[in-house]
Amino acid sequence: xxxxxxxxxxxxxxxxxxxxxxxxxxxxxxxxxxxxxxxxxxxxxxxxxxxxxxxxxxxxxxxxxxxxxxxxxxxxxxxxxxxxxxxxxxxxxxxxxxxxxxxxxxxxxxxxxxxxxxxxxxxxxxxxxxxxxxxxxxxxxxxxxxxxxxxxxxxxxxxxxxxxxxxxxxxxxxxxxxxxxxxxxxxxxxxxxxxxxxxxxxxxxxxxxxxxxxxxxxxxxxxxxxxxxxxxxxxxxxxxxxxxxxxxxxxxxxxxxxxxxxxxxxxxxxxxxxxxxxxx
Amino acid sequence: xxxxxxxxxxxxxxxxxxxxxxxxxxxxxxxxxxxxxxxxxxxxxxxxxxxxxxxxxxxxxxxxxxxxxxxxxxxxxxxxxxxxxxxxxxxxxxxxxxxxxxxxxxxxxxxxxxxxxxxxxxxxxxxxxxxxxxxxxxxxxxxxxxxxxxxxxxxxxxxxxxxxxxxxxxxxxxxxxxxxxxxxxxxxxxxxxxxxxxxxxxxxxxxxxxxxxxxxxxxxxxxxxxxxxxxxxxxxxxxxxxxxxxxxxxxxxxxxxxxxxxxxxxxxxxxxxxxxxxxx
Numbered sequence: 001x002x003x004x005x006x007x008x009x010x011x012x013x014x015x016x017x018x019x020x021x022x023x024x025x026x027x028x029x030x031x032x033x034x035x036x037x038x039x040x041x042x043x044x045x046x047x048x049x050x051x052x053x054x055x056x057x058x059x060x061x062x063x064x065x066x067x068x069x070x071x072x073x074x075x076x077x078x079x080x081x082x083x084x085x086x087x088x089x090x091x092x093x094x095x096x097x098x099x100x101x102x103x104x105x106x107x108x109x110x111x112x113x114x115x116x117x118x119x120x121x122x123x124x125x126x127x128x129x130x131x132x133x134x135x136x137x138x139x140x141x142x143x144x145x146x147x148x149x150x151x152x153x154x155x156x157x158x159x160x161x162x163x164x165x166x167x168x169x170x171x172x173x174x175x176x177x178x179x180x181x182x183x184x185x186x187x188x189x190x191x192x193x194x195x196x197x198x199x200x201x202x203x204x205x206x207x208x209x210x211x212x213x214x215x216x217x218x219x220x221x222x223x224x225x226x227x228x229x230x231x232x233x234x235x236x237x238x239x240x241x242x243x244x245x246x247x248x249x250x251x252x253x254x255x256x257x258x259x260x261x262x263x264x265x266x267x268x269x270x271x272x273x274x275x276x277x278x279x280x
Numbered sequence: 281x282x283x284x285x286x287x288x289x290x291x292x293x294x295x296x297x298x299x300x301x302x303x304x305x306x307x308x309x310x311x312x313x314x315x316x317x318x319x320x321x322x323x324x325x326x327x328x329x330x331x332x333x334x335x336x337x338x339x340x341x342x343x344x345x346x347x348x349x350x351x352x353x354x355x356x357x358x359x360x361x362x363x364x365x366x367x368x369x370x371x372x373x374x375x376x377x378x379x380x381x382x383x384x385x386x387x388x389x390x391x392x393x394x395x396x397x398x399x400x401x402x403x404x405x406x407x408x409x410x411x412x413x414x415x416x417x418x419x420x421x422x423x424x425x426x427x428x429x430x431x432x433x434x435x436x437x438x439x440x441x442x443x444x445x446x447x448x449x450x451x452x453x454x455x456x457x458x459x460x461x462x463x464x465x466x467x468x469x470x471x472x473x474x475x476x477x478x479x480x481x482x483x484x485x486x487x488x489x490x491x492x493x494x495x496x497x498x499x500x501x502x503x504x505x506x507x508x509x510x511x512x513x514x515x516x517x518x519x520x521x522x523x524x525x526x527x528x529x530x531x532x533x534x535x536x537x538x539x540x541x542x543x544x545x546x547x548x549x550x551x552x553x554x555x556x557x558x559x560x
Contacts (some may be wrong), residue, residue, distance in 0.1 A: 007286070007290060008334075010287060010290070010291050011291060014294045015294060015298065018298050022393075048291060051288050051291045051292055051295075052295065055295060057295060074299075099449060103447060105448075105472075107473060108436075108472070111430075111436040111438055111439070111473075113431035113434070113435075113437070114302075116427070139419060140420060143420070143427075144423065144427050147393065147423075147427055151397070155393075156388075156391045156392050157391045157424070159387075159391070161420065168379070168385075168387065169385065190387065192385075192388070193388065
């Protein structure tokens with residue numbers, strides 16, 4: 001790209017950095033790509049940083065030194081996040097979403113990239129301070145949510161499989177007690193999938209008794225991965241018995257589920273609690 | 281946000297539109313949010329459109345009329361796409377990626393949000409002209425790729441399940457012949473998951489004989505969904521027999537797989553072929 005005017009360059013840099021969100025881009029790359037001196041790019045980045053602070057929707061992180069550069073960290077403002085969750089709760093508080101076993105039909109919402117993006121940004125906002133280097137989930141329904149969170153955090157995602165999949169090479173297999181059905185089940189994870197990862201955030205769509213999330217936690221111990229956060233889209237607050245996990249962040253809460261009328265009530269949890277969402 | 285200078289507004293609008301990629305944003309929303317007249321916003325959008333044309337990495341689409349607005353359509357330039365696939369092919373042409381059954385271990389790459397984003401943009405670039413309104417895949421390994429494609433296209437994703445999941449409500453179940461193992465298998469999809477969808481793109485990670493993709497195609501027929509494109513990350517060109525599907529877009533090709541030495545060779549397909557990638 002030939003030398004361009006400042007406004008155009010600022011917009012083009014914004015697009016370039018957002019396209020490669022969470023990746024550290026050396027200033028020389030920007031200087032080459034946009035035909036400007038490194039000092040000019042530095043000044044541009046100062047301007048952009050200010051603008052992003054005023055929008056509150058993400059920001060620039062500068063890393064100094066020889067291996068330095070700049071990265072765009074995507075974000076969502078607290079106001080937008082709360083409005084989003086309130087709307088989502090309303091959309092879930094409708095008729096005919098009850099599934100056998102006391103689950104809620106959410107697949108339609110969990111297949112929308114737009115909704116997933118916002119959910120990922122909210123989870124990332126809660127867990128970024130704990131510096132996770134991987135997001136872990138279990139197949140199948142948790143995957144889109146986990147991927148959106150991993151994307152917002154800029155770390156890879158790992159998917160635990162049900163049963164023991166021989167096609168993934170040597171695996172670690174554990175048995176766990178499903179909290180709600182009280183059945184012994186099996187989950188497995190390929191040995192090589194977590195090589196070099198040390199701090200994991202567990203993400204799942206629904207938390208009932210917590211047996212599955214607890215199983216994943218035990219599996220992480222086998223890999224030497226410390227669980228630094230757990231997030232679920234929705235918790236059921238209807239069950240009697242205690243949960244099998246205690247420190248987790250649920251964005252929504254299922255407070256009413258009337259089989260007879262088909263009516264459900266979902267309420268958003270307060271995002272002020274987000275700071276307490278991880279593991280101490 | 282109070283009234284701000286033009287450069288800052290252009291950057292903030294870019295961030296706002298990219299944050300809500302593929303969504304149609306009415307001009308009044310932008311005018312309210314950025315404290316400017318609609319005519320001013322219109323002029324801003326003309327400037328932004330020009331800049332994005334020059335970067336080649338995505339663009340603005342304007343819809344006129346009362347229900348109109350503007351949407352940011354993410355994209356990747358042909359040059360960046362080809363460079364990306366060449367690098368990916370190199371990373372896959374290494375030792376010790378062979379899995380039982382002649383598959384290739386790609387899970388590490390398919391769990392990186394950065395790689396997935398580029399792959400989604402490449403598939404979206406190939407299939408957008410066919411105006412799909414849903415991306416369809418089958419659990420488990422195709423999901424991240426399908427979600428990235430759905431995100432780039434701005435449409436929802438639907439996940440076909442193996443076997444028959446009773447917890448998803450009334451479902452359509454079909455049997456299909458797995459092309460490589462020659463076994464009868466079952467796949468199912470909840471009736472409500474495709475309500476109102478008519479044009480689908482099928483995305484999967486690996487195509488060997490094509491039995492699974494063919495099964496999904498048959499399932500789509502039951503839902504009245506026309507398959508307007510099929511994309512796979514990699515095809516195996518090693519099998520003897522003919523493929524069970526003929527019109528599909530494979531980004532990479534597995535051309536050599538030596539069990540003895542553990543060596544594999546993967547080559548990128550030419551993106552010039554992309555225009556022929558869909559179904560006629």
